[in-house]
Amino acid sequence: MKKLILTIIPVLLIITGCKKSDSSSNPVDPSGKGEVTVAGQVVDFNSGSGVSNAAINVRAKDSRDSSINLSTYTDANGYYSLKFEISSGKDLVVIALKEGYLGDTTEVFATAGRTVEASQLKVKNIATNTNSKRYPAxxxxxxxxxxxxxxxxxxxxxxxxxxxxxxxxxxxxxxxxxxxxxxxxxxxxxxxxxxxxxxxxxxxxxxxxxxxxxxxxxxxxxxxxxxxxxxxxxxxxxxxxxxxxGGLPDLAHFSLYPTLLNIAGWDIFGNSTDLNVLVGDKYANPVRTGTSVYFTTTGGIIEGSVRTSELGTGSVPIISGYPRPVHPVFGNGFATITATTANENQATISRECLVLFSGTPVMSVIPTSFDIPNGGGQSFSYLVSDQNGNPLTGGTSIKVSVEGDNIKLSGDTDVELPDTQSPAWTQFSFFLFDNDTSATLRNVAVKISTTGDNGKGSLSITGRVR
CATH class of the missing domain: 2.60.40.10 (Immunoglobulins)
Structure with a gap:
């Protein structure tokens, strides 16, 4: 009989060792999502027997994390078990409380797909007379x-x-x-x-x-x-x-606007700007976080949707490319962007805005030559735009310079364009006048140049000053 017992023990040790090895060879990804079970027992600190009907609370150790806050009670033998969903590995706090006992706390690390056995919680009976007067603290x-x-x-x-x-x-x-x-x-x-x-x-x-x-x-x-x-x-x-x-979107509180009104996108593909939405409910509160807004464009490509932030905002990029936009009223270069969402009646509401895809610089000046008498002057009108007659991008520099003695310039001779879609920012003027009191015939050259995101361009004209 002794020999038989000695033979069985190694076998049991081998089986136990295999089981342990199998567990360690199948680790659980702590970032995985799934069910976890937290189980354990509450016992009396003095007797070690299970304590029934003790309140159990399981919550995240990080007080800022409110995603887990669950409660249950122990059974007749002091055992408890809580099963719940977890999105990633978390440090949890397990608390045991019962009237007439000092509570106890333990910590566990929980991962999806596991049953976590918490260490034994020991509550101490303080032998309080439940009928004695106690005060809130x-x-x-x-x-x-x-x-x-x-x-x-x-x-x-x-x-x-x-x-x-x-x-x-x-x-x-x-x-x-x-x-x-x-x-x-x-x-x-x-x-x-x-x-x-x-x-x-x-x-x-x-x-x-x-x-x-x-x-x-x-x-x-x-x-x-x-x-x-x-x-x-x-x-x-x-x-x-x-x-x-907040509530659901309301058209009166729905805004759409581009970060830039004008990008160099007619001839240059891959340039971008953001389209921004601001969405409120009928009480002018930001809509609920995660409200979906959808986008379409008649030019280039645009990200299809965005979910609003806590402030009711969201942004998507529009990128220049085919198709080149053509607007039925404003013509070549103007892309119409439409943002849509649904209101409290499940009806579609939308807003539109324009983004200009401007092209390469085109320049002209009137007159193209001049003959200024002694002490006289000449006014000039000039145009700087793209090939579609639209303004160039914001930050574009336009300069007018003159080569010649005793000649002065005034007017729009050093201009930096704002971010604009207005054709008013394509038309400029300057004045050239003779600043020499002597009647001396001189040749003079005037140069108009531009530099910016759309590219570089220049135009020169010549004339005489007497």
């Missing part, structure tokens, strides 16, 4: 039913519940014998008819109270406070921030 937020809500009439959920817990100086929740009134108030309020109900409520057998926040017609951040009036002072919770986002 702190108020904590236990849970919120939702991370955010929508404004009234947005089509989204308009209410959420906040649950608080009042504990004594030992961290034990107050029972019914020691119940207190908790007052709820709004510390920061965007207005618009927002409300909190009830305003006052008495703690239950677990020391807990709850209130319901109902949104109004304005978006923004709300802060809720829970207070207990004590004999000598007021006990307050930390402010609880709740986000209220």
């Amino acid at each position: 702190a108020i904590y937020l236990v849970t919120t039913s939702l991370p955010k809500i929508g404004i009234r009439g947005s089509g989204d959920i308009e209410q959420l519940m906040l649950e608080f817990e009042v504990v004594d100086s030992s961290g034990i929740p107050l029972n019914l014998v020691n119940a207190v009134d908790v007052l709820f108030s709004v510390a920061s309020n965007p207005g618009g008819g927002l409300s909190v109900t009830p305003l006052t409520v008495k703690t239950d057998a677990a020391g807990r109270v709850s209130c319901v926040l109902t949104s109004g017609t304005r978006a923004g951040s709300v802060q809720i406070l829970a207070k207990v009036i004590r004999t000598s002072d007021t006990l307050s919770s930390l402010p609880v921030a709740v986000s209220i986002h």
